Amino acid sequence: MxxxxxxxxxxxxxxxxxxxxxxxxxxxxxxxxxxxxxxxxxxxxxxxxxxxxxxxxxxxxxxxxxxxxxxxxxxxxxxxxxxxxxxxxxxxxxxxxxxxxxxxxxxxxxxxxxxxxxxxMSISTKEPQQVLAPAPEVKTLQLNDMNEEEVLNTFENYREHFDLVAGSCKYEFDISSYMSIGHTHVTHILSKYMREGMMNKLTEIYCKVFDVAYCPLVYDRLLPLWIIHLLMDKYKLSEDETLKQLADQFKYQSNLHTLNKNLFN
Incomplete structure (x- = not known):
């Protein structure tokens, strides 16, 4: 049976x-x-x-x-x-x-x-329709006034936290974010050129643990964590305040994108 x-x-x-x-x-x-x-x-x-x-x-x-x-x-x-x-x-x-x-x-x-x-929800399942209203406007925090050298020089300031986070997820099956903040939440904070410099620095030190080039540890966890620290220092915010700010910024920008897309459909 x-x-x-x-x-x-x-x-x-x-x-x-x-x-x-x-x-x-x-x-x-x-x-x-x-x-x-x-x-x-x-x-x-x-x-x-x-x-x-x-x-x-x-x-x-x-x-x-x-x-x-x-x-x-x-x-x-x-x-x-x-x-x-x-x-x-x-x-x-x-x-x-x-x-x-x-x-x-x-x-x-x-x-x-x-x-x-x-x-x-299978392919045949129809996703429920949502009527989106404009989200409350959120002030976007930026780091545009920092150059690459200034950013990279902050690495040692946060090295202890990076080591702790990297060590704790060495055997983690799926790495997609730091405290629910992933790379998509922070791409607008710094230019692509600056982010690549930060990822190169992190990859050089931490990706020897993983057999990949730009491992999820760097892209989805340590890069967001580094930017979180930079925002905390510049705007004098706690970690909780910074996490909420980034989540609110992402939600606001996503909402605007969806509304604008619907206007032209």
Whole structure:
């Protein structure tokens, strides 16, 4: 008798720490129904890959980070996201606090319980239409007044942090960002020429750990981290403030691009 999956979904319970709060996510992964020739339809969960899980976590981090009034808004989260062909329903569910108390340490009042339902969108699935409104204007922070020599000379200032981050992800399967900030968030901060100089410096030191030229460690994690440090120093911001600023800048620019594109379609 074949060993087959059953049930309506696969459940994953994941805890995250956001600042001083715990975010508890009860994730329901809805299977794809696969019908192969002369075989009974089967349920497939393998579409949820490690890479997609990383992108999901990044989207949830951005969602939580966008909460303005935690006490008022967090308990009322109810939204739908599209993440790499996955329809993600996110709903705050305080009933999970009681249901999961036998599995988790005692909860604090400020902890947030989220229920997520993930459903893979096949090619035939129509993506929901969204009516986009102009996002609130965000002041864009730049580093245009720095030349390449000035930027490269700051390397040793942040070397200890670079070493720590590089060492911690030596065996990481998928590297796509630093604290949800990837290379796409920082390409407008410095010129391509300047970024290439920074990547050459980072590659020379850190990519000997990886058998690739411009490894993800440099492109997606250390380069954003370096630019984050530069912005923190220039604008006297904390790391949290800088991360939020970059996320807001990226969201604003992406929104403008989408609106402008729709105007000419």
């Amino acid at each position: 074949p060993f087959k999956t059953s049930g309506k979904f696969r459940a994953v319970l994941q805890q995250y720490k956001y600042k001083e709060r715990q975010i508890i996510c009860f994730v329901k992964i809805v299977p794809q129904i696969v019908a192969l020739y002369k075989l009974e339809p089967d349920k497939n969960y393998n579409w949820m890959s490690p890479n997609r899980w990383t992108k999901l976590e990044s989207s949830i981090w951005n969602l939580v980070d966008s909460i303005g009034n935690w006490e008022k808004d967090a308990p009322n989260i109810q939204t739908e996201l599209i993440v790499d062909h996955i329809k993600v329903k996110v709903c705050a569910n305080n009933e999970l606090r009681t249901q999961l108390e036998v599995l988790l340490p005692p909860a604090k009042d400020e902890d947030l319980y989220l229920e997520l339902t993930l459903e893979y």
